[in-house]
Amino acid sequence: MAALPGRINRLEQALRQICDEVDRLKQEVRELEDENSRLRQEVAGLYAEENEGAGRNRPGARNLWDLYDKGFHICNLYFGKGREGECIFCYALMSRGDQNDGA
Numbered sequence: 421m422a423a424l425p426g427r428i429n430r431l432e433q434a435l436r437q438i439c440d441e442v443d444r445l446k447q448e449v450r451e452l453e454d455e456n457s458r459l460r461q462e463v464a465g466l467y468a469e470e471n472e473g474a475g476r477n478r479p480g481a482r483n484l485w486d487l488y489d490k491g492f493h494i495c496n497l498y499f500g501k502g503r504e505g506e507c508i509f510c511y512a513l514m515s516r517g518d519q520n521d522g523a
């Protein structure tokens with residue numbers, strides 16, 4: 421059986437390595453979250469452009485509903501995030517679009 425101080429030292433080293441690894445993972449998560457939110461904003465911008473330019477057929481609006489039906493938010497608040505249940509903000513956005521279309 422190895423001497424206790426030696427085992428403690430080895431454990432301490434192992435713990436330090438784990439902590440370093442956790443720090444690296446946290447950094448990676450932060451970077452991915454940043455990239456994710458940047459991409460989300462980019463996609464939201466693309467959909468918004470599409471909607472503004474859409475005429476009677478409103479392909480942009482259809483795409484938005486498709487996205488909504490697939491379980492994602494299309495509202496400004498949570499755009500691109502997974503949706504649990506219905507979202508009144510998404511509905512508000514789309515009904516506003518319908519009114520503009522009918523005018």
Ligand SMILES: [Zn+2]
Pocket residue numbers: 493494495498507508509510
């Ligand atoms: Zn929403």
